[in-house]
Amino acid sequence: MRTVGIGVLVGALLVGGLALGQDKYIVASDIPWAPFEMVTDAGEFFGFDLDLMRAIAFVAGFEIEIRNVAFDVIIENVRTGRADIGASGFTITADRAQAVDFSMPYFLSNQAVVIRKDSGLNIVTALAGLGPNRAVGAQNGTTGFYWVEDELQAAGVNVELKGYETYPSAILDLVNGRVDAVVQDEPASKASIAAYPELLTIAGIINTNEYFGFLVRKGDPKGILPRINAALAQLGLTVRDAPGGIQELVIEEGSFIAGLMEVYFGPDLDEIMDAWIASKGLIFAGDLEGFLASMKAHLGL
Numbered sequence: 224m225r226t227v228g229i230g231v232l233v234g235a236l237l238v239g240g241l242a243l244g245q246d247k248y249i250v251a252s253d254i255p256w257a258p259f260e261m262v263t264d265a266g267e268f269f270g271f272d273l274d275l276m277r278a279i280a281f282v283a284g285f286e287i288e289i290r291n292v293a294f295d296v297i298i299e300n301v302r303t304g305r306a307d308i309g310a311s312g313f314t315i316t317a318d319r320a321q322a323v324d325f326s327m328p329y330f331l332s333n334q335a336v337v338i339r340k341d342s343g344l345n346i347v348t349a350l351a352g353l354g355p356n357r358a359v360g361a362q363n364g365t366t367g368f369y370w371v372e373d374e375l376q377a378a379g380v381n382v383e384l385k386g387y388e389t390y391p392s393a394i395l396d397l398v399n400g401r402v403d404a405v406v407q408d409e410p411a412s413k414a415s416i417a418a419y420p421e422l423l424t425i426a427g428i429i430n431t432n433e434y435f436g437f438l439v440r441k442g443d444p445k446g447i448l449p450r451i452n453a454a455l456a457q458l459g460l461t462v463r464d465a466p467g468g469i470q471e472l473v474i475e476e477g478s479f480i481a482g483l484m485e486v487y488f489g490p491d492l493d494e495i496m497d498a499w500i501a502s503k504g505l506i507f508a509g510d511l512e513g514f515l516a517s518m519k520a521h522l523g524l
Contacts, residue, residue, distance in 0.1 A: 247286040248447065250276055251306035253294035256390055257414040258487045258495065259312045262291075269499045271487040274506060274514075275329065275458075276310045276437070278479055281509040282457050283450040293388060295364030298322055301440055307447060309438040312408060314366045324443050326451045327462050328434035329480075331472050334367050335412035336426045337397060337405045344403060346427030350375060352382030354403025360385045360393035366433055367406035390415070398422055408433070410488055417492055434470060455480075482515040490522045498522050 252273060254260040260270040268289045280287045287308070292300055297313075300306040302322055314332075315325045336346045344354050350371075352358075359375070361368035363386040371384045385402055387393040393405045394415045407415065409428060416423045439447045459478020463471045474481045487495060498521035505514035518524075 245284065245286055246445070247288065248280075248307035248445075249305070250287045250289045250308045250310050251292040251297045251300050252289055252309075252311045253297065253389065254291045256312060256411055257418075257492055258410065261492070261496065263496055263500060267500075267503070269496070269503070271330075271483060272310045272312060274487075274499075275480065275483060276308070277506055278458055278483075278511050279451055279454040281511065282454040285450065294362060298438065301438060304440065307439065307445065308451075312411070312435050313438055314433040315436040316366070319438070323438040323441055324448060325436035325438050326448055327455060327460070328436050328470060328472060329455055329460060330435040332408045332410060332431075332433050332435060334370060334406050334429040334431050334433075335409040336429065337394070337407060337412050337415060337423055338403065338426045339397060339400070339422055340424050341422075342403065344426065349404035349426055350380070350382065352380055352403075356383075356401060356403050357381065358383040358385050358402045360387060360396055360402040360405045361407065362387050362390045362393060365390075365407075366431065367408070370429065370431065371406055394419075394423075413488075414492055432469070434472075479511050479515065482519070485524060486515065486518040486522060490524070494522055 252260050254268055255262050258270055259272040260268065262268055273289055276287060290306065292306065294311055297306065297309045297311055298319065301309050309323070313319065315328060336349060338344050338349050342354060348354065350359065359371050359382055361371055361384065368384065368386055375382055376384060390407055390411060393402070396402050397405050398419055404426065412425055416425065437451055459475035459480040461473040463473060465471045474484065486498070498518045501521050502514050502517035505517055
């Protein structure tokens with residue numbers, strides 16, 4: 224597929240977007256959840272979701288204000304108008320779609336089962352409640368939490384489900400031996416392991432084929448979704464229907480989204496933060512091509 228220069232594309236779209244008026248929207252996100260949502264020592268928010276949302280805003284011609292909101296109340300905040308957009312690795316589900324409306328999917332993920340390397344457990348024994356704690360952890364309101372409820376506890380497996388306000392808290396309990404496993408999205412699990420490489424490992428993957436989407440108030444009264452979807456397409460994402468009701472996410476080579484995935488999935492988290500701090504002025508100014516070039520240069524990509 225032919226690739227359009229990001230700088231030229233964004234410049235043209237900004238002109239068109241500004242003609243629509245510079246609306247400002249509140250974006251609710253649960254921070255931190257690396258590498259999707261992170262925070263610097265100075266309290267600045269960044270990560271794959273948040274920088275993608277910034278790029279969407281620049282392309283679509285609106286402004287955003289990112290607020291840190293607990294994951295399990297983001298939908299309620301959007302539903303009641305306290306926030307306009309939810310951007311926090313939300314899996315698109317039928318239940319959630321009854322309360323809010325979703326954008327086109329922008330990321331495909333599965334669930335990983337994280338354990339301690341010295342536990343002697345595997346994916347089967349950890350999930351069967353055969354560890355010393357007979358307990359599995361997950362963040363409240365997440366698909367990992369509901370998977371343990373629906374697939375293990377509802378099936379009669381004698382395992383305790385411990386819910387946490389954040390996934391970092393669940394991982395910390397795993398590190399300290401208070402739970403036997405944590406069920407978490409695969410990319411975030413890899414980031415958790417990178418923080419504790421000598422202690423943690425992924426025991427296995429649960430193929431849940433979850434699609435992440437941004438969410439807005441039911442009925443989209445402010446007309447935000449068409450602008451988000453159009454921007455995602457311009458930034459390099461195409462969603463195609465495949466046999467069996469599956470959706471195929473096609474990322475255009477050389478696009479902004481492809482570059483953003485490269486800088487956020489793989490490099491060391493501390494190095495990502497240092498690169499972002501050095502490059503942040505570019506994305507704040509709407510120079511998406513310059514931002515990616517700076518990030519890659521600082522990360523040695």
